[in-house]
Amino acid sequence: MTTTMVVLCISFIFIQVLIGHAEKRILLNDPDVILSQMHDLERKYQDILVKYSDLSIKYSDVSTKYSDLATKTADLTTKYNSIPLKTSASGVFVRWGRKDCPSDNNTELVYSGFGGGSHQSHTGAAAEFVCLPPDPNLTTKFTSSFSYMYGAEYDSTDFGLHDGDDLPCVVCRRKTQSSVLMIPGKNSCYSGWTEQYHGYLATGYYASKAASQYICVDEHPEALRAGERNDDGKWVHSVKAVCGSLPCPPYHNNMYLTCVVCTK
Ligand SMILES: *[C@@H]1O[C@H](CO)[C@@H](O)[C@H](O)[C@H]1NC(C)=O
Ligand SMILES: *[C@@H]1O[C@H](CO)[C@@H](O)[C@H](O)[C@H]1NC(C)=O
Secondary structure, three states, rough: OOOHHHHHHHHHHHHHHHHHHHHHHHHHOOOOHHHHHHHHHHHHHHHHHHHHHHHHHHHHHHHHHHHHHHHHHHHHHHHHHHHHHHHHHHHEEEEEOOOOOOOOOOOOOOOEEEEEEHHHHOOOOOOEEEEEEEOOOOOOOOOOOOOOEOOOOEOOOOOOOOOOOEEEEEEEEEEEOOEEEEOOOOOOOOOOOOOOOEEEEEOOOOOOOOOOEEEEOOOOOOOOOOOOOOOOOOOEEEEEEOOOOOOOOOOOOOEEEEEEEEEE
16 A cells, blocks of 8 residues: 555545534534434433332332231241240259249249158168148058158258258249259259259268168258158258269369259
8 A cells, every 4th residue: 555545545534534523513403303302301201200100009019018028927926936835845843942933934833842752761762852742632541551751851051951941842844845954063054955943962861771862952942840840851961072983173072062953
């Protein structure tokens, strides 16, 4: 390509651009064009109005449905929360040393009574503590004398009460939870469990002829003066740790065990 041809080409393009620019100027100043553009805008505006009104209706519809759903969810939540109360899920435990159940709407008192068991000197007697009802139904059907029921007594002043004071007990029912666990050596529950009460681990005298059982006596025990007499029947003593096969630490010689009753 020669220089002349290049110059000619560039000139041609330059002229075309100038003409185009002039044409646009003419078009923008044309009232018909402006009017047509305004009509166009008007149509688009109307279109937007229609769509907006449409959206408003749909939004109101969604709002109504959402509010409906919220009501239903609240209703379901209420019903769901009341399910445990309607099922038969429940756990029963004895609170030793007390006449009342833990104050909680979901724990109810079954009966408040007297701690009892067999005599600590009777070899072969029953080992466990029982919570005897205050309104027993007794019988004269038998005449033998092979087994006895004694009242349980605090056999020291360890619990802040008199030696010989009788041990009350209360049977409680946890309405919404069915698992009951007494943990010897803990005074609080592990995570996820609900504490019913805590206190001190107790059992019979180690040198008694009769076997006994570990029970959890409440931290603030009460005394019963029901039988009054110090019978030395079913004894209640605090429990001391002995290192050896028992790992120390975490246990310690001459330290006593706490206890807690938990439900879940
Ligand atoms: C226990 O129930 C009573 C009466 O129904 C209520 O006023 C109280 O708030 C409830 N307490 C708890 C801890 O739920
Ligand atoms: C058991 O004793 C209670 C009161 O202590 C009495 O109301 C009930 O009738 C007795 N039960 C029977 C079967 O006699």
